[in-house]
Amino acid sequence: MEVSEASHRVIADLLEARTGQHMSEGRRWRVTTALAGLFREQGISNVDQLACMLAEPGTEDLSKRVVEALLNNETYFFRDRAMFDQLAAKVLPDLARKRFATKRLAIWSAGCSSGQEALSVAMLILDQPGLWKDWTIDIVGTDVSEKAIEAARDACYSQFEIQRGLGVGQMLTHFEETPHGWRAKRNLRTMVRYRQRNLLGPVEIAERFDLVLCRNVLLYFDPVRREAAFDRLAGSLRPDGWLLLGAGETALGRTTRFRPTEGHQGLFVRTSEHEAQQRHVITHGARRVARRGSS
Structure with a gap:
């Protein structure tokens, strides 16, 4: 059954309002599949009927469940292993040197889903006991999904989940x-x-982090929200800290707040305020020229 454009717009607007995520044309194909369980529970068969229900008063709980169903919580331990190898070989030793005087380290896993990413970072640290002896390590995992956070706090995984990314030794050790x-x-x-x-x-708390992982999150945002997210990440990161993005993501051309580190995929550092202002002028000047050329 063909779904009306208006109904798709209702669902897309709800997702964007609650999470900031933009539902592109390429993501529409999975809407019906993602909502299939909700359709069965509500005794309906399509998005048009769901859109009508959402228009009724007193549907806050239904709205929350729709958003939860549409969120992509795909994750697994040590996802994109090469990136975690970079953390172990370069980033964490660098931070160990920089923070040796205080022996305090703060890490943020933004979009942590059911916790595998944050736990992967924690395992890297536990597997380097000599480097982190007597340190205070604070790892914070956040996600927009209530269900994902509940699962992360429980930290209990199925046989399938535990085998995704973990070797037998790590599994039995941790x-x-x-x-x-x-x-x-x-x-x-x-x-x-x-x-x-x-x-x-x-912003609920003014925490500053030494390392922020924000992987496979920003690709769901439109350019305006993505730039706002980069501003938030920059404001939460210490000046000499590190940002790790997903394998298919970049800050290059998306924001003036970060610059890439040469030879390291997905790793970015903050630009200075002066450098950010210069990049802003150059970037927006180029955009104006491009707009004039296309008119």
Whole structure:
């Protein structure tokens, strides 16, 4: 059954309002599949009917469930392994030197989904005990999805989930088998704290981090929201900290707040305020020229 443009717009606007995510034409194909379970629960069969229900008063709970269903929570341990190798070989030793005087390290996993990314970083640290002896390590995982944060806090994974990205040695070292699945051991679980948080929402706390991982999140934003997200990330990162983006993401040409590090995929550092202003002038000047040329 063909779905009306108006109904798709209702769903897309709801997702964008709640999460900042833009539903491009390329993402529309998965809407019906993602909402299939909700259709069955509500006794309906298509997006048009759902859009009509959302127009009724008192549908806040339904709206939340629609958004949850549409969010892509795909993740696994050590996703894009080469990037975690960079963290272990370059970024974490660099931060160990820079923060040696205070022996305090703060890390933010933005868009942490069900916790595998944040726990992967924690495992890197636990696997380098000599480097981090007597340090205070604070890892924060945030995600817009309430269900994802609940799963992350539980830190219990199915056989399929635990085998995605983990070798047998890591699995047995850092997890224990329970009747409900493989649960992160206490020393690993307590390294990470989780919050439900919208990357574009109001700033609840003025934390500053030494390392921020924001992978496969910004690709769902339109250019305006993506630039706002980069501003938020820059404001949350210490001047000499590191930003790690996803394998298919870049800050180049998207923001003046970050510049890439040569020879390292996905790794970016903050630009100075002076450099950011210069980049802003150059970037926006180029855009004006391009607009005049196309008119």
